[in-house]
Amino acid sequence: MKNSLKRIFLYRACLVRLKLMGVEKVFSLTLANETGVTPDQVRKDFSEFNIRGNKRGGYYINDLLEKMEKLFHANKDNNIVLIGMGNMGLALSKYSKFVQRNMNIVATFDIDPFKQKIRSGIPVYSMSRLQEIIDRFRVKVAILAVPEISAQEVADELTRYGITGIVNFAPVLLKVTQEVIINNVNLCDELESVIYYVHKQMNANGSKNLELLYKDMKY
Amino acid sequence: MKNSLKRIFLYRACLVRLKLMGVEKVFSLTLANETGVTPDQVRKDFSEFNIRGNKRGGYYINDLLEKMEKLFHANKDNNIVLIGMGNMGLALSKYSKFVQRNMNIVATFDIDPFKQKIRSGIPVYSMSRLQEIIDRFRVKVAILAVPEISAQEVADELTRYGITGIVNFAPVLLKVTQEVIINNVNLCDELESVIYYVHKQMNANGSKNLELLYKDMKY
Numbered sequence: 001m002k003n004s005l006k007r008i009f010l011y012r013a014c015l016v017r018l019k020l021m022g023v024e025k026v027f028s029l030t031l032a033n034e035t036g037v038t039p040d041q042v043r044k045d046f047s048e049f050n051i052r053g054n055k056r057g058g059y060y061i062n063d064l065l066e067k068m069e070k071l072f073h074a075n076k077d078n079n080i081v082l083i084g085m086g087n088m089g090l091a092l093s094k095y096s097k098f099v100q101r102n103m104n105i106v107a108t109f110d111i112d113p114f115k116q117k118i119r120s121g122i123p124v125y126s127m128s129r130l131q132e133i134i135d136r137f138r139v140k141v142a143i144l145a146v147p148e149i150s151a152q153e154v155a156d157e158l159t160r161y162g163i164t165g166i167v168n169f170a171p172v173l174l175k176v177t178q179e180v181i182i183n184n185v186n187l188c189d190e191l192e193s194v195i196y197y198v199h200k201q202m203n204a205n206g207s208k209n210l211e212l213l214y215k216d217m218k219y
Numbered sequence: 220m221k222n223s224l225k226r227i228f229l230y231r232a233c234l235v236r237l238k239l240m241g242v243e244k245v246f247s248l249t250l251a252n253e254t255g256v257t258p259d260q261v262r263k264d265f266s267e268f269n270i271r272g273n274k275r276g277g278y279y280i281n282d283l284l285e286k287m288e289k290l291f292h293a294n295k296d297n298n299i300v301l302i303g304m305g306n307m308g309l310a311l312s313k314y315s316k317f318v319q320r321n322m323n324i325v326a327t328f329d330i331d332p333f334k335q336k337i338r339s340g341i342p343v344y345s346m347s348r349l350q351e352i353i354d355r356f357r358v359k360v361a362i363l364a365v366p367e368i369s370a371q372e373v374a375d376e377l378t379r380y381g382i383t384g385i386v387n388f389a390p391v392l393l394k395v396t397q398e399v400i401i402n403n404v405n406l407c408d409e410l411e412s413v414i415y416y417v418h419k420q421m422n423a424n425g426s427k428n429l430e431l432l433y434k435d436m437k438y
Contacts, residue, residue, distance in 0.1 A: 001409075001412045005412055005415065007266070009405065009411075009412075010392070011410045013390070013391065013392045019394065036354065059298075068379065071415060072411040072414055072415050072418075073414075078414060080410070087309070087310040087314070088310045088314065088412065090306070091306040091310035092406070093304070094306045095307065095406060097390060097406065097407050097408075098407065098410065101407050101411065102287065103407070103410055103411070103414070109276070114266065119401055140417050140421070141410070141414055141417055143412055144409070152404035164417050164421075165413040165414065165416060165417035166413070166419065167409055167410050167413055171232070171316060172232070173229070173232050173233065173236065179420065181413055181416040181417055181420070183409050183410075183412060183413045185404065185406075185409055186232075186317065187311070187314060187317075187404075188316050188317065188320050188322070189225075189228045190220075190386050190402055190404055191226075191299070191317065191322055191360070191362070191386050192228075192291040192322070192401075193220045193224055193367045193402060194360055194385070194386050194400055194402045195292075195297060195322070195384065195386040196224065196290060196291050196361055197384065197400040198359050198360055198383050198400055199291075199382065201398065201400070202359070202383075219296045
């Protein structure tokens, strides 16, 4: 994901919070302060993503949110398939925020006949029906939540059937053609990075305390 | 997460794959090619994170992996608490990769007495026991999987009890003091970014096809 797009998500989260607080208009300076960038950066990002607004009196929050909405949902076709109904797949299939943001998981798939009997809002099919469902719902985006050992094989199958975007939860680097967009969500990496920074900070504080201790000792 | 740390994760994923393929030694050039950066960048990142190896004949993969391991698990104390046992929390509590990578969720918490009856490998406690458990297991890192409406309140409580790192799955920007490290995993953003790029590419291809069409038409 490009850093500018990440910042757009950050601005949006800020705008949503401001809106909940009853605020109607916002300056790029406010957004900059809230997200830790410069007002210039905010305006540059808005211009990159073609988000325009009346700068003199500030931007209307509703207006900005609507424009951001259009960025991601220009086509009304946000049909998604989810492959792998293990613990993570099941949780993702039930994640209500996707629907609230107009992203519809139209079908889920698993090789395990037992999992095909799961009864939730969304049907669970066998993998043999993958192509049929992708074609019928004109699906372009898939969520991959299969074990790492089968991730590459399933990714190959998905792209063969016309999928061009994959959110991959399996902790493997998928090999795909250049046209296919992959977004890896590696839960271990996310947790390990926090652990890394926490330890680093503890060590830094430890050294600082040691320094203070030496200063106090006055040989 | 810093981009250099992200690349370390990427190198590690490559190394794991190479190791599975039976490769024993690797050059920075190989890692660079596999991850789309320059060999200089690889060496610079290694040096930033104090990862050293015999450069002349290449790095030993096992050696690199061991050094990366130490980055994240220098302290053996990787005890973690998980707050919120909804669908996502439950899936995370069962995520076996965490244990495989020496990250132990020692306890989970939920305000719902019904969820406190969930029987899996890890106990589910009421929130009233949060401080006691954090103290007993000397926990520094928490996974936050509560609804967005209670995320800030729970984050405040966690930091009050000494938590300094949070992986936050609630789609809100948490306000915390500077010492607290937050890593946001926003599932909607991850999915929307893929949708954005897929649509962008489809539109680009659409224009290209239109151009070709016009060329062919030869007014």
